[in-house]
Amino acid sequence: MKNIKLLKMHIQNFKGCKDREISFGEKTAIGGVNASGKTTVFDAFTWLLFGKDSLGKSSFDIRPRDKAGNMINNVEISVEATICFGEDEYVLKKVQKQIWRKKRGTNITEFQGNVNEFEINGYPKSEKEFKEFVHAEIDENIFNLITNSNAFNALPWKEQREVLMKFVGNFSNVEIAQQFGERFQKLVPELKIASTDDIFKKYTKAKNTLNKDMVEIPARIDEISKQLVTADVGALEVEKAAKEVALKKVEDEITGGADKLETINELRKQVMDKKIALSEIQNTANEQLAKERMDSRVKFDEVQKVFFAVQDQMKQLERERTEYIYERDRSEREKDRLLEEWKKVKKCEFAEYVAPAPYVEPEPLKESDLICPTCGQDLPEEVKQKRIADYEAKCRRERDAYEAGCEALKKKYEKDKEDFQTKKDQDLKRITEAGQKAADAVRANQKLIDERTNVLESLRSKFDASKAEYDSMKQAFDTIPAVADVSENPAYVKTKEEIVAIEKQIEELSKESSGKAELEAKKAVLKDEITEIEAKIKAADNTKVNGRIAELEEEQKAVGQKIAEQEQMIDLTEDFIRVKMDQISNAINDKFQIVSFRLFEDQINGGLKETCECTVNGVPFSSLNNGHRIIAGLDIIRSLSELYGVSAPVFIDNSEAVNTENFPEMDAQMIHLVVTDDKELKVESEDK
CATH class of the missing domain: 3.40.50.300 (P-loop containing nucleotide triphosphate hydrolases)
Known part of the structure; x- marks a missing residue:
């Protein structure tokens, strides 16, 4: 360094x-x-x-x-x-x-x-x-x-x-993700080309767009449902059959079959009656099918509502459980760190008292100290006594000063030792309280984890059952056609055959007749009227509308599946960010002895928010x-x-x-x- x-x-x-x-x-x-x-x-x-x-x-x-x-x-x-x-x-x-x-x-x-x-x-x-x-x-x-x-x-x-x-160096997101095997394998291709923030934004944006579609589809279904025509097809069929009889009568007159007109008219009436019967068979089948489809739809909506509710509840519980696991592990690490700190402080002892060096007496007065340095004679008695008294006073002062210094040093040592012990006791108390708080947090979070785990286990069977019922009801609903198929109905088939036979008989009886121009004009009018009635009948056919509704329902199902896929990627990204930040936090905090850093925080919606906050003992x-x-x-x-x-x-x-x-x-x-x-x-x- x-x-x-x-x-x-x-x-x-x-x-x-x-x-x-x-x-x-x-x-x-x-x-x-x-x-x-x-x-x-x-x-x-x-x-x-x-x-x-x-x-x-x-x-x-x-x-x-x-x-x-x-x-x-x-x-x-x-x-x-x-x-x-x-x-x-x-x-x-x-x-x-x-x-x-x-x-x-x-x-x-x-x-x-x-x-x-x-x-x-x-x-x-x-x-x-x-x-x-x-x-x-x-x-x-x-x-x-x-x-x-x-x-x-x-x-x-x-x-x-x-x-x-x-x-922590330059570890890429891909390298971190690959440390966890299959857990983040689905995320690796995304991490190779984008940051976690960009991935999160990508799937959140897609989810929001799909949610908008999910809200709009029912409204579109409702709007298209308004196009369902409720016209009386049976009455239109009767009117059409009557017009056709009249048309055949005119055609018979044109072909000169007047002598057989009565027979032909009777046959035409039979055709009309049988076509009315066909219409009644179709309408009856359609009404029965519509009721069946409506009943199935109501049941399917209820099952779908239950299934989605259980699914959402489990996702929320999983998010909460993951959050509590992280908090538990963080508190566990904090508890271990505090335990090491407590051991370190506990081992600290105040140095032993070191007494000062023993007192050294001043050198005694020498005879030369009592002799005048100038003349070499003994000093006057009063001067000698004064020097002796000064010497003794100096000895007393130095001894007193030494003893006072020893006493002061001893008191300072005892005061410093007392302060050291007080500080040590305070630190041990602080660390113990913080450690207890961390241990309480571990237990509290473990309890919350266990609660979520138990609820998830209890919901698992409910989820499986509701999903199975959802799949079954969806399949049953999808198999119900929008228009009834009566092509194999014995009565319908028999009536159709009878109509064909009668119309063939009528055709054989029809011959040319007089008044052709007037009859041709009447014939044209009847044809136009029949065409208009057929148009009304065709407009009353809800096959296309029902088909469009079925398409939108399939689209709604596909959008729901796509939303689930976006949520899965969002949850996976959040899980990766949490694991990555946890790994990075541990590596960084290991570099410090006193401080710790919180590098992300949980949001109310269960997501993560990057931050950087320095803490000391939390x-x-x-x-x-x-x-x-x-x-x-x-x-x-x-x-x-x-x-x-x-x-x-x-x-x-x-x-x-x-x-x-x-x-x-x-x-x-x-x-x-x-x-x-x-x-x-x-x-x-x-x-x-």
């Missing part, structure tokens, strides 16, 4: 910092009251490297201001930093100067803008050269993510997902206090540094919100920005 470390920084006239040089260690604390310039240090560092503040804004004021809030002109702003990029040490410097030019013909100077100058190890560089050097060492976006504990969670959720997906990042947000951010930085193979100085604003012992172990330089009572910035650094 490439380590980037900030060793030293010299800031001049940058915002509120007039002139300050700061040395940084492995751990550096920069303390001061609010608005004392802690964040200014971070802003100066990012301005030097990227020309932006610590929040990523390129438009911000860096020029110092006076007490009245006015910008101070004619001063150079400079930031110089000594930075280690891996094994190499560089001194980077950036200076901003103002350009003032005298207005022509006057003594007035005008501000013309700012110019930035750059140096690397004392060598002047152009802005392009400086930027290329920095970019070669560290990408700006990566730098922002691994130096600022708030940076990642400030990104839009889609960008967060893009970063997290880099943890609590969303947005609901965490400032201290927990910092800890979560550091855990993210730690994992992102491993992902990108680079560590950089981590600036922690409001660091005082986190207890020292709660900071996670970081393989990076730590710079704590702490709110203290110091009115001037106070810098303390140490090496590990």
Whole structure:
């Protein structure tokens, strides 16, 4: 891993910092009251490297201001930093100067803008050269993510997902689907050419179009049913037969069969009666068939309604069961993770007390200490006594100070141990409660799974029975013709044969007659009238209308089957997305020690919605206090540094919100920005 470390920084006239040089260690604390310039240090560092503040804004004021809030002109702003990029040490410097030019013909100077100058190890560089050097060492976006504990969670959720997906590599949807054998085999051809989002949109759109057709078909059937003609075909047949008798009579007169006219008329009357009988046979059969078809249709509609209701109920239960299985498994993983965390915390013990070194008595007074160094004679008695008294007082003070220090150290140890134990007990309690909550969730979801499974099992026989009844009724309904077939009816066949025989007899009796012109005109009128009646009879034939209704009913059945196919693909796609996201979520969350990410959420309609939400022990990042947000951010930085193979100085604003012992172990330089009572910035650094 490439380590980037900030060793030293010299800031001049940058915002509120007039002139300050700061040395940084492995751990550096920069303390001061609010608005004392802690964040200014971070802003100066990012301005030097990227020309932006610590929040990523390129438009911000860096020029110092006076007490009245006015910008101070004619001063150079400079930031110089000594930075280690891996094994190499560089001194980077950036200076901003103002350009003032005298207005022509006057003594007035005008501000013309700012110019930035750059140096690397004392060598002047152009802005392009400086930027290329920095970019070669560290990408700006990566730098922002691994130096600022708030940076990642400030990104839009889609960008967060893009970063997290880099943890799992570039596995295609097809590769993931093929891991599950036959389960998603039907989906693989689609996944080869489209994303899951496009597949879902495709089949949802198709389903919506088909649903629209399913709604429209009954209306179309109803509209066509209005075309069914209810004319009295029997009466029309009687009228037609009468006209035909009259026509035959005229024809007989034309052919001169007057002597046999009475016989012919009687035969014509017999033909008319027999045709009326044929019509009655057909009408009776049609009425019986229509009643049979209507009864079958009513029964079929009821069976279909029950079958579709059971089918929809089972689909809903399957969706709910799948959702509860996912929630159960997620809670099971959370419970296992909490158990490991509990074991880890339980093993932590406070260090044993280490007593300070034994007290060392000061060296005793020597005889030379009681002799005048100038003349070599003994000091006056009162001076000797004063030196002896001072020596004894010093011994007492040092012993008292040692004993007081030992007592203070012992009390601090006991206080720190008590705080450690309190924190440990609190963490164990928190983890236990969270673990119990996760275990309760496992049991609750398992109960819901069992309930759905039992209901599904109980519905299975009902579904099978209703489907069998549906298929049977549909087949029975489809076998009923729209028009009765009387071609094999004995009475109908016999009557038809009798009509043919009588008409043949009439034809033999017919002969030419006089008054031919008048009879021809009458004959033409009768033919026209018969043609008109035949047209009415033909119009009363509902065969085509019933056939169209049957076609629409078949179309309705086909549309229903297609809707089921679209729903199957939608359900399969949602199942795949759930499995894929679950697999990806596990792979990603394994990369973090403290935080977890929820990458999708269930919708009310049973579908899935992509998201990206950071959580700590199930609590969303947005609901965490400032201290927990910092800890979560550091855990993210730690994992992102491993992902990108680079560590950089981590600036922690409001660091005082986190207890020292709660900071996670970081393989990076730590710079704590702490709110203290110091009115001037106070810098303390140490090496590990």
